[in-house]
Amino acid sequence: MSADQSAGAATAKEVEETAAPPAAGSQRKFGQKWEIKYAVAVTDRDALTQLPTKAVCLLCQAFVREETVGAKRKKTNRIRTFTEPWRPDNMKRHMEQQHRLRWEEYQSLGDGEKRAYFANVRLVREDLMTPATGRNVVVAPMVSEPTPSVEAHAVAAQSRMYLLDRDIVEELIAGVLFQATSDEYRNAWNVPVTFSLLDGASPGSGEVDDMNESGEVDMNESRYVARVDSLLRFNMCLKYVAMGISLSQVVPLFQKTVEETRMDSSLRGSTFTEQQLACLCRVACAVNLQTLKDSLRAVWAFAIAIEKGSNAGSPYLDIRVRFERNGHLHDFHLVSVP
Structure with missing residues (x-):
């Protein structure tokens, strides 16, 4: 034939x-x-x-x-x-x-x-x-x-790069969330979400998306580029952490979510670790500090507000930065100690 x-x-x-139609006797x-x-x-x-x-x-x-x-x-x-x-x-x-x-x-x-x-x-x-x-x-x-929507596929495959001042990364973020059991900080610069030192980058180069859109990153000092491989993973994990879920619980929760929604093929890499999650949180902290730094450059005064609840069921200390800009009062959350 x-x-x-x-x-x-x-x-x-x-x-x-x-x-x-089906044959007689069959269903x-x-x-x-x-x-x-x-x-x-x-x-x-x-x-x-x-x-x-x-x-x-x-x-x-x-x-x-x-x-x-x-x-x-x-x-x-x-x-x-x-x-x-x-x-x-x-x-x-x-x-x-x-x-x-x-x-x-x-x-x-x-x-x-x-x-x-x-x-x-x-x-x-x-x-x-x-x-x-x-x-x-x-x-x-x-x-x-179950099949993810076209929009979800696009966000999962979309990466993002943030331009950050060197002092924010090295002095404020370097050791955040990376303390080992021996009380010594681990070197976590080589995980998939990385901070790369960039001496001659320009916010308008097309490769870097500085979060604040103002282009006010200090051009007289070296900067770091923080790369996020999947914008969907970045956004989802930050929302989980913001809900108060511990890092050790977010990792399996995220894995189950991508498995049930069949997003595995869209996300880069089949495994997701607590170390990678911690690095995502470090990127978010660095970006927020960069935004705050750029905002304070444009104001002539600001206030530090300290709120505490020592007699509450769960004692806490909350430090905020307040300032006026363009007729609006802004209240930035800075540090919280449960």
Whole structure:
């Protein structure tokens, strides 16, 4: 058999498997990829086997059916449901006949865009009712194969570089969060998020993004460049730490998050350590101190506010910097000791 004949036979077989009903005595199972392929969502499952028993058309749910020019009957707004025996050809036929334009638009999208397609559409019918039982229809999200959105992929692959004054890095940040068990500070300059000494860098070089947009980094002294390999990892970890979660807990929490959302392939490197997390926190501290330094250059006075709670259930000491700039009073958090 020639290659063309083999290809034709394979295509014919694929069409036959999609269009033909299941043979007598067999029961076709709901396809794992049908939700994303045919724009449907499973709403009911068998209580014992948890296999899908009912699905609804997401295009019916989100949009009204398209009118056909010259049609004798006006199309209804009823939500189309699909039940066993499963016939994917019926799903496809419904899409082509009732939602032709939307279906063509949907088919042109990638899998990630298809999953985000209905997330941004307001439901046309919020009081969905099943004709038989009158119960509310709870439409489950398409979670058969979780895939990150295109935007998440872009942020995960995006790196960032910050330009920082040398004194901030060497005098204030050098030993932060890197104290070993022997009470000696470890050398952590060679971890994936690095501070690199840069003698001749310019904020406008296009390679460095100084956080403050003012370009006020001291041009008369050497500077450091802090590189963040993944902006998504950077933002997520800082939010976890800001919630009060310990560094040792943030690492497995982040790993589980990227595994469940299938972001592993988008993030550089398969492992994430507590040392790398600590270095991300050091970058955030350095960037914030640089922002504060640049802000104080433009004011003639500032105040140091000390707040303490020695009689509280959890004693604390909070040091803040307050100043006025452009008619606004700013209150910068500087140091906190729980």
